[in-house]
Amino acid sequence: MLFKNTHRFLFTISILAGISSCQSNSKEENLQESPSKPNIVLIFADDMGYGDLGVYGATQWKTPNLDQLASDGVRFTQFYVPHAVCSASRAALLTGTYANRLEIFGALDHSANHGLNPEETTIAEMLKANGYITGMVGKWHLGHLAPFLPTKQGFDSFYGLPYSNDMWPLHPEVKDYYPPLPLYRNTAVIDTLDDQSMLTTNYIEEAIKFIEQSKDKPFFLYLAHSMTHVPLYVSDKFKGKSEQGLYGDVMMEVDWSVGQVREKLEELGLAENTIIIFTSDNGPWLSYGGHAGLTGGLREGKGTSWDGGIREPGIFVWPNHFPEGKVENQSAMTIDILPTLAEITGSKLPDLPIDGRSILPLLEGKELEPKPYFAYYNRNELQAVIYGKWKMVFPHAYRSIPEGTEMRNDGIPVKYHMLNLENAALFDLSVDPNETTDVSAKNPEIVAKLNQFADEARADMGDALTDSEGNNLRKHGRVEE
Numbered sequence: 001m002l003f004k005n006t007h008r009f010l011f012t013i014s015i016l017a018g019i020s021s022c023q024s025n026s027k028e029e030n031l032q033e034s035p036s037k038p039n040i041v042l043i044f045a046d047d048m049g050y051g052d053l054g055v056y057g058a059t060q061w062k063t064p065n066l067d068q069l070a071s072d073g074v075r076f077t078q079f080y081v082p083h084a085v086c087s088a089s090r091a092a093l094l095t096g097t098y099a100n101r102l103e104i105f106g107a108l109d110h111s112a113n114h115g116l117n118p119e120e121t122t123i124a125e126m127l128k129a130n131g132y133i134t135g136m137v138g139k140w141h142l143g144h145l146a147p148f149l150p151t152k153q154g155f156d157s158f159y160g161l162p163y164s165n166d167m168w169p170l171h172p173e174v175k176d177y178y179p180p181l182p183l184y185r186n187t188a189v190i191d192t193l194d195d196q197s198m199l200t201t202n203y204i205e206e207a208i209k210f211i212e213q214s215k216d217k218p219f220f221l222y223l224a225h226s227m228t229h230v231p232l233y234v235s236d237k238f239k240g241k242s243e244q245g246l247y248g249d250v251m252m253e254v255d256w257s258v259g260q261v262r263e264k265l266e267e268l269g270l271a272e273n274t275i276i277i278f279t280s281d282n283g284p285w286l287s288y289g290g291h292a293g294l295t296g297g298l299r300e301g302k303g304t305s306w307d308g309g310i311r312e313p314g315i316f317v318w319p320n321h322f323p324e325g326k327v328e329n330q331s332a333m334t335i336d337i338l339p340t341l342a343e344i345t346g347s348k349l350p351d352l353p354i355d356g357r358s359i360l361p362l363l364e365g366k367e368l369e370p371k372p373y374f375a376y377y378n379r380n381e382l383q384a385v386i387y388g389k390w391k392m393v394f395p396h397a398y399r400s401i402p403e404g405t406e407m408r409n410d411g412i413p414v415k416y417h418m419l420n421l422e423n424a425a426l427f428d429l430s431v432d433p434n435e436t437t438d439v440s441a442k443n444p445e446i447v448a449k450l451n452q453f454a455d456e457a458r459a460d461m462g463d464a465l466t467d468s469e470g471n472n473l474r475k476h477g478r479v480e481e
Contacts, residue, residue, distance in 0.1 A: 037218040037345050039274040046229040048280035050311050051296025061248035065259035071325050072317050074363050078331040079314025081282055083376055084302050087141045089281040094122040096338030096354035100380040101461050103476040109167050115143015117477040121350035123338050124154030127220045130347040135210040137203050138224030145479050151186050159185050159206040165226040172412050196233035204257045208264045215268050227254055230288050247291055278315040283308045290409030299435045304398045305375035305383035322363045331386055332359045333373045372453040382463040385450050389430040392450040395421050
């Protein structure tokens with residue numbers, strides 16, 4: 001069932017009745033006059049491509065709930081993650097800080113003896129200090145050892161997996177390397193999974209329980225889906241429902257889950273005072289062929305700093321505060337979510353410096369000066385800088401699927417090969433979103449500006465590609481063996 005806003009009807013009636021204009025307050029006034037702090041639901045998909053939603057161009061399957069979500073709020077066309085890989089992307093999201101600054105790289109597995117440093121402040125800790133009930137459901141991936149679990153990082157409750165759902169004995173390339181996949185409730189392992197078909201459904205049941213139990217106070221729900229990361233699993237209610245196959249079925253179930261959350265918020269009378277944010281951690285894992293998502297025509301995918309790896313759907317909804325159906329073309333990044341929520345809720349920003357900024361003006365339909373955003377991969381390689389419509393990609397090696405490779409549709413990946421970008425290249429994303437044409441020679445002033453931004457970032461956070469050390473790096477948390 002599609003979510004339907006009731007405030008549209010009420011607003012229309014108020015106009016027809018000739019209610020005084022003093023009741024038609026501006027969005028700024030509405031922000032100040034909210035009856036209580038808004039609830040916040042942050043939904044973070046896994047390996048979902050920019051082109052996986054109908055509103056972003058998908059045609060092989062239907063995503064009516066996500067399309068409706070976009071219609072009800074602000075949809076970004078240039079919304080980025082700073083790292084095209086699981087753990088690093090999640091660290092950046094939850095702290096508002098580039099993960100390389102925090103010494104979090106790649107995708108942590110069961111052998112990692114480190115995680116997000118408890119001295120860092122997460123969105124959950126920030127909001128908890130401001131009176132919020134905080135809950136997490138889904139994939140954590142910032143350290144599986146006791147000091148690094150979600151309940152040590154500001155969450156009152158946790159139900160989900162400590163890392164990616166492919167880190168289990170059935171991994172197609174490294175069988176029996178991983179131990180059984182543990183399912184946690186808070187700090188205890190309550191099950192080990194050998195079948196994930198009910199995982200999305202179970203996540204939603206837990207999310208709805210959290211909403212019901214927290215409805216009388218402001219709450220923050222972080223719903224981090226394991227799907228659409230391989231291995232793909234779907235419940236019987238969506239098996240075979242799409243035209244594309246298993247990946248489409250999984251997309252439809254994730255879409256359904258968003259509808260379930262919205263219906264529960266509406267049922268409890270919470271929808272009008274709840275912010276919903278939807279995005280993903282990185283682009284599709286293209287080597288998995290038919291078990292991977294769609295880039296929407298963007299270049300490359302997960303594990304690269306081309307836009308197919310780092311540009312994601314970005315949807316923000318808050319009835320009566322954010323405009324409906326707005327398409328925002330200015331670039332923003334997941335590191336901006338924490339400071340934006342801090343401004344909206346009046347929460348204190350972390351004591352340690354962060355890298356994001358509030359994008360509330362954009363969400364309210366105002367202008368905001370562009371800022372440079374950086375894309376990192378591997379161990380602190382500064383691979384690209386984005387500034388408005390411009391993107392400069394620096395020389396580096398990246399993975400790609402050889403042209404003519406026969407792709408599979410059985411959950412077994414094909415092999416990447418490595419390519420080298422020999423020279424820096426500048427792209428005008430407003431006319432060349434696929435990053436095909438280097439326009440450096442025609443725009444020397446832009447090249448100089450973006451190189452300056454990059455040099456400042458290298459001095460600040462380092463860059464393995466240029467052997468830059470960085471002056472403002474922090475340490476991850478570590479459990480000594």
